[in-house]
Amino acid sequence: MNTLFVFLVVTIAVFAFGMRIIRPTHRGVVEFLGKYKRYCLPGFHWIIPVIETMHFVDITENMVDVPPQDIITEDNLNAKVDLVVYYKVKDDEKNVTASLYNVHRFQSQIVSLAQTTARNVIGGMKFTDVNSQRNTLNSRLSEILDRESDSWGVAIVRVELKEITPPKDVQETMNTVIKSQNQKQAAIDFATAKETEADGVRRAAIKEAEGHKQASILKAQGQAEAIKLVNEAAEKYFKGNAVELKKFESVVSSLQQGTKYVLSSDLFEIIKGFTK
Numbered sequence: 366m367n368t369l370f371v372f373l374v375v376t377i378a379v380f381a382f383g384m385r386i387i388r389p390t391h392r393g394v395v396e397f398l399g400k401y402k403r404y405c406l407p408g409f410h411w412i413i414p415v416i417e418t419m420h421f422v423d424i425t426e427n428m429v430d431v432p433p434q435d436i437i438t439e440d441n442l443n444a445k446v447d448l449v450v451y452y453k454v455k456d457d458e459k460n461v462t463a464s465l466y467n468v469h470r471f472q473s474q475i476v477s478l479a480q481t482t483a484r485n486v487i488g489g490m491k492f493t494d495v496n497s498q499r500n501t502l503n504s505r506l507s508e509i510l511d512r513e514s515d516s517w518g519v520a521i522v523r524v525e526l527k528e529i530t531p532p533k534d535v536q537e538t539m540n541t542v543i544k545s546q547n548q549k550q551a552a553i554d555f556a557t558a559k560e561t562e563a564d565g566v567r568r569a570a571i572k573e574a575e576g577h578k579q580a581s582i583l584k585a586q587g588q589a590e591a592i593k594l595v596n597e598a599a600e601k602y603f604k605g606n607a608v609e610l611k612k613f614e615s616v617v618s619s620l621q622q623g624t625k626y627v628l629s630s631d632l633f634e635i636i637k638g639f640t641k
Contacts, residue, residue: 383417
């Protein structure tokens with residue numbers, strides 16, 4: 366009875382000590398007496414205690430902060446560069462085992478590789494290009510790091526330059542240049558606004574002049590038409606009779622000025638016939 370009880374206790378203890386639970390964020394690698402044996406997915410697993418060992422590998426995206434370093438750019442400026450690297454272990458068996466067996470502590474290796482790569486890439490660029498082409502530089506660094514770390518089973522998700530700090534005197538010069546450029550742009554904007562305003566005034570003046578011109582043309586056309594009608598009337602009713610024509614012109618002038626005028630019956634008949 367005691368032997369059976371001891372056997373049950375030992376069995377339960379061995380089973381308990383061999384239990385392993387792998388979360389979805391990890392993968393497992395089991396070694397048998399120090400030799401790779403199998404790859405384990407998330408869930409419940411049991412290993413032989415003491416004889417077998419399970420290593421857990423995190424496959425989620427992680428971030429490593431690369432310590433700031435001074436890098437001499439192509440134009441001999443000593444810039445301080447601070448960047449971070451985002452990475453993750455690929456979740457298939459080949460890459461998970463590679464992260465354990467192909468590199469010693471790949472996190473620290475990524476930091477060293479990032480520092481070396483940044484020195485090589487940024488050192489071959491001018492500071493103005495480094496500062497203005499950050500997205501392009503980030504992509505280039507990420508591509509190189511991903512290629513170099515491929516044998517480690519690691520994928521470089523992205524690289525981000527947190528800060529690029531030039532020497533103090535260069536920073537002051539850059540601030541002055543930026544200020545001057547902003548003032549120049551403000552002056553250009555002001556001049557453009559004034560030009561637009563002047564153009565509006567000019568267009569309005571042109572429109573007004575065109576209106577006056579059109580009015581003058583219409584007035585002249587009216588006067589010309591009136592003269593034509595008078596000439597036609599003179600030709601019709603006063604041909605060979607200068608005295609009657611003179612009277613008619615006087616009547617027209619008086620009527621225009623609002624002067625009362627007594628018409629003879631003959632002249633009245635002529636005007637009446639003219640207006641028909």
